[in-house]
Amino acid sequence: MNTNQIARIASLLGEPARTAMLLQLMDGRWLTATELAGAAQVSPQTASRHLAQLVAASLLRVEQRGRHRYHRLASDEVARVLESLMQIAGQAPLQRPVVPGPREPALRMARMCYDHIAGRLGLAIAERLQAERAIEFDGEAGLVTERAGPVLARWGLSLAPEQAPTRRARPDCRPCLDWSERKPHLAGRLGAMVCAHCLDQGWLRREAGSRALCISARGAAALRGLLGLEAWRKVAEEAPGS
Template sequence: MNINQIARIASLVGEPARAAMLLELMDGRSLTANELAKAGRVSPQTASKHLAQMVEAGLMAVAQRGRHRYHRLSSGDVAKMLEGIMQIAGDKPPRRSVVPGPRDESMRMARMCYDHIAGRLGLAIAERLQADGAITFDGEAGLVTDRAEALLRPWGITLASAAPGGGRGRPYCRPCLDWSERRSHVAGRLGAMICAHCLDQGWLSRKAGARSLAITAVGVATLRDLLGLALWEWVTSEGQAPRTA
């Protein structure tokens, strides 16, 4: 046990701006330095210094996505530590102060991300498949398990080596950081297959040239059953009912 390291971690978490940034990531999202600066109510320059210290100490991890750098809690152990502090402090987890992504509610609900489904619906699909053990995410990698074939059969999906949008060297399954939710939805050939199937079955519809996806009446009923009622309520938890076509 290194007493100095314990004291250092405590001092990092104990500074109000840094604590606010850490708590903003408690729901599993990944946020940019500017977004976390808003959460901590500090300037971007000050936030960058705080974030560098927390990354160096192992409290946060950072990943490059194009021109953006996204920060997240480095592990479940960090989240458990923060939960323990919140319990001792006697406060409930704070409400989100950062709401990234598009303002258009239809885009936040469901949209195309290249050739797969993003938004709250995309995240619900990923959560359901992970909860059922059909897929697992490990960092940048995604794994389709031997349970996936049976679990996707009720969806009407048959796994195959060739999927829509497939190409040599393209991963079969990978996590894709969601622009609005800042958690990972399903990409790769499996993600393209699921998206194409939902469109072919009429569960989702798309207007020409638009990224947003409308959930049809039959889609509402079908996806509610496939995803589970609790997850469906979570998808629509911000008070917006799925649009019908």
């Protein structure tokens, strides 16, 4: 690593159109160049040039599927950098009241952060798993404890070992500083599993064209039971079935 490499990444993120495309992918979706061009309000040709630079810098992944090429953030590390930049950019001058994170109520309640859950719901899940000593956060590190098995079973989950561990294997658990709550929610492999499970069960559903996650009536009942009534009230006073 050298200063030129750092400066190159910073310069790529410093172009508004490229940043707009990266932020559009913060919910973990695969999108085409045409869709990303629309998000960045640039021509398809300009978008293609930007996307090629982002792929070359390992900020994006691209896959050919039939006639289309789909783009996605290259890793949760890239999402983490973007989330940190969003926190810095959203900070108001000290002389004005600070309202961190998004202003939209739906985004503050629950949203996608790459492939895991952020917002009040993400924070409540992390705090519940910590209270039950299924996970532990220590600074930037996270640990899945030996008590996790029965706790995760109540969620309908089992954290099996990686099929083929590598030197860069994704951690099972790590804290991710929440943009709006300014406390850590759950990321890593377990965070992705919890999110996918909530979506598969129909507890959550994605809002079209947004990172927001909508909590269904069925999800409200299930999450209220798993998180506890007091924690649930803090998550979503206006959620269906709350």
